[in-house]
Amino acid sequence: MLSELGVENEAELFDIPETVAFDGEFGIDPRSEQEIRGELQRLFARNDELTEFMGRGHYSHYVPSLVDHLSDRAEFLTSYTQYQPEITQGFLQALFEYQSMVVELTGLPVANCSMYDAATGLAEAALLADRVRETTGNTVLVPEYLRDGKQSVLENYVDGAGLIVESYPMDDGTVDCTVLAELAGEKTVMIYAETPTVRGTIEEELAEIGEIASGAEALFCLGSDLLALSVLEEPASVGADVVVGEADVLGLPTSYGMGLGIFATSDEYLRQVPGRLVGVSEDRDERRAYTLTLQTREQHIRKERATSNICTNQAWVALRAAMHIAMLGANGLVELAEDCVRDAATLAEQVDDLSGFQAPVHDCHHFREFVVRSDQPAQAIAESLEATGFGVHAIDDHLLQICVTETNAHATDELVAALQEASE
Amino acid sequence: MIYDQARYTEDDEKHEPLLSEKDETTVKVGGADSPLPDDLTRDELTLPSLSEPELARHYTRLSQMNWSIDSGPYPLGSCTMKYNPKFTEDVAADPNAAIHPDRSAESSQGNLGLLYGLQEYLATIGGMDAVTLQPPAGAAGEFTGILVAKAYHDHHGNDRSEVIIPASAHGTNFATAAMAGYDVVELPSDEGGRIDLDALKAAVSEETAALMLTNPNTVGLFERDIVEIAETVHDVGGLLYYDGANLNALLGRGRPGDMGFDIMHYNVHKTFATPHGGGGPGAGPVGVVDELTEFLPRPRVRETEDGDYEQFDPANSIGKVHGFGGNWLVLIKAYAYIARLGDAGLADASAKAVLNANYLAEQLDMEVPYGPFHHEFAATAGDRDAADVAKRMLDFGVHPPTTKWPEMVPEAMLTEPTEIESKRTLETLAEAFNAAYGDTDEAIETAPSRTTARRIDQVSAARNPRLSWQALDNE
Numbered sequence: 014m015l016s017e018l019g020v021e022n023e024a025e026l027f028d029i030p031e032t033v034a035f036d037g038e039f040g041i042d043p044r045s046e047q048e049i050r051g052e053l054q055r056l057f058a059r060n061d062e063l064t065e066f067m068g069r070g071h072y073s074h075y076v077p078s079l080v081d082h083l084s085d086r087a088e089f090l091t092s093y094t095q096y097q098p099e100i101t102q103g104f105l106q107a108l109f110e111y112q113s114m115v116v117e118l119t120g121l122p123v124a125n126c127s128m129y130d131a132a133t134g135l136a137e138a139a140l141l142a143d144r145v146r147e148t149t150g151n152t153v154l155v156p157e158y159l160r161d162g163k164q165s166v167l168e169n170y171v172d173g174a175g176l177i178v179e180s181y182p183m184d185d186g187t188v189d190c191t192v193l194a195e196l197a198g199e200k201t202v203m204i205y206a207e208t209p210t211v212r213g214t215i216e217e218e219l220a221e222i223g224e225i226a227s228g229a230e231a232l233f234c235l236g237s238d239l240l241a242l243s244v245l246e247e248p249a250s251v252g253a254d255v256v257v258g259e260a261d262v263l264g265l266p267t268s269y270g271m272g273l274g275i276f277a278t279s280d281e282y283l284r285q286v287p288g289r290l291v292g293v294s295e296d297r298d299e300r301r302a303y304t305l306t307l308q309t310r311e312q313h314i315r316k317e318r319a320t321s322n323i324c325t326n327q328a329w330v331a332l333r334a335a336m337h338i339a340m341l342g343a344n345g346l347v348e349l350a351e352d353c354v355r356d357a358a359t360l361a362e363q364v365d366d367l368s369g370f371q372a373p374v375h376d377c378h379h380f381r382e383f384v385v386r387s388d389q390p391a392q393a394i395a396e397s398l399e400a401t402g403f404g405v406h407a408i409d410d411h412l413l414q415i416c417v418t419e420t421n422a423h424a425t426d427e428l429v430a431a432l433q434e435a436s437e
Numbered sequence: 438m439i440y441d442q443a444r445y446t447e448d449d450e451k452h453e454p455l456l457s458e459k460d461e462t463t464v465k466v467g468g469a470d471s472p473l474p475d476d477l478t479r480d481e482l483t484l485p486s487l488s489e490p491e492l493a494r495h496y497t498r499l500s501q502m503n504w505s506i507d508s509g510p511y512p513l514g515s516c517t518m519k520y521n522p523k524f525t526e527d528v529a530a531d532p533n534a535a536i537h538p539d540r541s542a543e544s545s546q547g548n549l550g551l552l553y554g555l556q557e558y559l560a561t562i563g564g565m566d567a568v569t570l571q572p573p574a575g576a577a578g579e580f581t582g583i584l585v586a587k588a589y590h591d592h593h594g595n596d597r598s599e600v601i602i603p604a605s606a607h608g609t610n611f612a613t614a615a616m617a618g619y620d621v622v623e624l625p626s627d628e629g630g631r632i633d634l635d636a637l638k639a640a641v642s643e644e645t646a647a648l649m650l651t652n653p654n655t656v657g658l659f660e661r662d663i664v665e666i667a668e669t670v671h672d673v674g675g676l677l678y679y680d681g682a683n684l685n686a687l688l689g690r691g692r693p694g695d696m697g698f699d700i701m702h703y704n705v706h707k708t709f710a711t712p713h714g715g716g717g718p719g720a721g722p723v724g725v726v727d728e729l730t731e732f733l734p735r736p737r738v739r740e741t742e743d744g745d746y747e748q749f750d751p752a753n754s755i756g757k758v759h760g761f762g763g764n765w766l767v768l769i770k771a772y773a774y775i776a777r778l779g780d781a782g783l784a785d786a787s788a789k790a791v792l793n794a795n796y797l798a799e800q801l802d803m804e805v806p807y808g809p810f811h812h813e814f815a816a817t818a819g820d821r822d823a824a825d826v827a828k829r830m831l832d833f834g835v836h837p838p839t840t841k842w843p844e845m846v847p848e849a850m851l852t853e854p855t856e857i858e859s860k861r862t863l864e865t866l867a868e869a870f871n872a873a874y875g876d877t878d879e880a881i882e883t884a885p886s887r888t889t890a891r892r893i894d895q896v897s898a899a900r901n902p903r904l905s906w907q908a909l910d911n912e
Contacts, residue, residue: 014796014860023788026795028659028809033696037689039561043779046524053773057533059547067537070760079489087507088500091521093713096513096839099888100442100831102452103503104715107496110456113905117484123904127717129573132760165756169584173618215477244466247479269548270538270761271718283902289716293909294898297883301451302890306898312576312612317621322612325574325706329714336496339456342486343464354472378473399544406539
């Protein structure tokens with residue numbers, strides 16, 4: 014090959030001036046596959062073995078084996094964005110099916126095929142709200158219980174558009190609609206509420222929040238997750254204009270915060286949606302065919318006037334979420350979601366029976382997780398639990414948070430015993 | 438080569454049916470057995486309910502109707518579709534690494550150690566002083582980098598309004614700058630396809646926050662004037678941003694930090710061989726020089742004197758750009774790839790990538806207007822329609838290159854074979870290019886014919902958007 018190009022070595026093909034050339038000495042020693050597998054096994058073994066009762070935006074559900082085996086097929090895993098739809102019908106159909114599942118769960122007619130995570134989905138919703146609102150508002154209202162990651166990402170994304178983020182107070186776990194109604198007004202671009210909240214509480218006044226938003230001519234953005242949505246009120250029925258949240262609750266095992274963001278909205282805002290959309294068309298044989306569509310919204314065509322800068326997304330995670338939903342089916346999803354309500358209530362009751370703990374702190378229904386008040390400092394209890402092999406959240410001086418799903422439900426009795434011991 | 442893609446054709450109207458066409462089951466939600474009162478629940482849920490064997494076949498069939506890097510050549514320019522070593526999947530699947538992000542540092546030393554190790558690797562590869570791994574994709578990395586630039590200028594009391602971007606840059610650059618609130622100043626290329634230095638000098642001012650540059654650029658040319666470009670931007674107090682999309686050309690031969698770049702992002706799904714997953718996930722770590730480290734996203738990871746790892750928040754951090762720490766599984770795979778290659782392997786990757794691009798271009802009947810190029814080149818289809826030529830290539834068992842971009846090359850076919858292809862495969866690829874390019878108008882306009890779907894009508898997809906199976910049902 015070199016001789017056909019008329020050069021003696023590859024270096025002659027490079028056009029890098031001497032002044033900025035590098036000698037190639039990074040100091041990285043190559044290792045064999047086997048050595049690296051051993052090295053990383055030893056490294057990851059430095060993580061303590063904990064039974065985690067943790068959530069707050071990143072959840073653990075059992076992922077059926079089919080999801081790993083089929084999503085790991087190289088035809089899916091090692092493909093890329095479907096710029097040539099004729100040869101990538103399989104992935105496009107899977108993403109179209111994912112979008113359809115999100116449409117069913119949200120009740121909204123338009124769902125994109127992924128955001129990076131719930132936080133960036135929320136941020137993109139605020140930017141959409143800013144683009145579509147005709148008045149001159151500049152404020153996004155968010156609950157005071159908002160995960161720091163979501164709050165900070167939101168602030169970073171909306172800063173360039175000149176928006177500010179203001180918090181509204183919560184009243185015992187759910188939205189204080191009286192105060193929210195006072196805060197909402199002509200400056201409000203979007204009202205964001207969550208159900209379940211980051212504290213696991215199920216919001217009771219969604220329709221009222223939706224009315225407050227429309228009264229202020231603001232968009233109502235609802236945060237949830239795909240599993241909770243299988244039993245909770247349909248967002249479309251309570252006036253949600255945009256739904257965002259954690260789609261990664263299904264399809265992804267615990268993965269250190271890696272996510273998949275929902276983005277669904279109404280037809281009215283279709284041309285303002287960020288990210289990729291898969292649509293249906295026909296091929297030359299007049300058979301149904303799938304393709305990325307409405308790409309004039311996107312950065313590679315519209316450049317600085319695009320709806321978002323997103324290009325690479327979380328398509329493979331969306332494929333996995335769709336596979337997980339398909340494996341559970343309608344019945345399985347509803348049963349799993351109902352278990353998330355029952356198991357949280359049962360565990361809260363057990364914890365409440367212990368001396369030195371009150372649970373749940375908030376007097377409402379919970380999904381997966383709940384807040385516990387501890388007489389002893391919460392941080393000390395969390396550390397003591399960690400020493401005995403359990404992970405929980407300490408979220409305030411005397412507040413713990415505990416999350417239960419089918420992946421840790423077998424160990425709730427041990428957790429309760431450890432909690433008792435830790436508080437003595 | 439002739440390629441016939443799998444087709445499972447149900448009838449005259451469709452191929453593999455949708456899940457919803459195989460089953461629709463409606464479940465009542467709420468009622469006496471529900472743990473929630475009815476006013477908090479939906480009434481019912483309708484979804485497909487199929488057996489595992491039915492699903493295994495469904496997804497196997499869909500996979501067979503999909504092209505991938507393991508299927509054959511995938512020379513999409515600017516996408517660096519290189520082979521993804523299988524063992525990286527195994528290391529990423531380690532159950533000990535599957536932990537919650539809110540764990541204490543003490544109980545997550547293994548994960549922190551991996552993050553620290555990858556930060557160090559990327560810093561030395563880019564010639565940067567510090568790296569954040571949080572951005573979940575290249576565009577998110579760009580956004581992070583521009584926010585860092587903004588924070589730096591704000592910190593020094595400089596309210597700047599412009600980001601300069603060459604016309605040939607990726608669309609994400611323009612969208613990123615706009616999202617961060619900057620006005621975009623588009624810089625034309627010179628006749629040779631590089632930055633026009635005079636135009637740059639005329640464009641920079643006290644308003645210049647940054648110049649975003651891809652080097653080699655999107656037609657594969659190294660910006661030979663990079664030192665002068667850096668001086669020009671720095672002289673007005675601006676920062677130089679490196680778009681890492683084309684880093685594969687430089688591995689071991691040039692480092693953005695040594696060229697005067699202040700901020701860069703790495704596309705680990707491109708340069709460091711993590712699988713592209715049908716569109717993602719990727720990861721877009723960002724490296725910066727010393728004086729910008731205080732603005733990086735929080736938290737960062739450092740090593741303590743005892744050899745442990747801890748997290749800390751940079752003094753003037755911009756905050757967060759992802760809800761948690763980014764795309765963890767992708768980061769593990771990138772670390773494993775870099776460790777496997779080491780110094781010599783990384784330099785060899787860029788050498789072979791550049792050799793392969795040059796060898797492939799040499800075999801083509803098409804003209805390549807700009808050179809000397811490195812790991813990618815933009816051939817021109819001349820008076821043929823590049824998109825049509827690309828569609829015809831699909832019939833020959835290869836994925837075509839990126840088409841009609843960058844715009845500086847008419848009917849561009851931006852081609853990046855990467856280092857993975859053998860001489861034989863490059864020749865097969867060249868034959869596909871030449872056969873398609875030399876084919877009749879009718880043949881290319883009606884292609885492809887051997888893929889699962891034949892030519893798809895894009896116009897009606899956009900005019901009558903049907904984005905869900907519910908939308909199909911409603912017709």
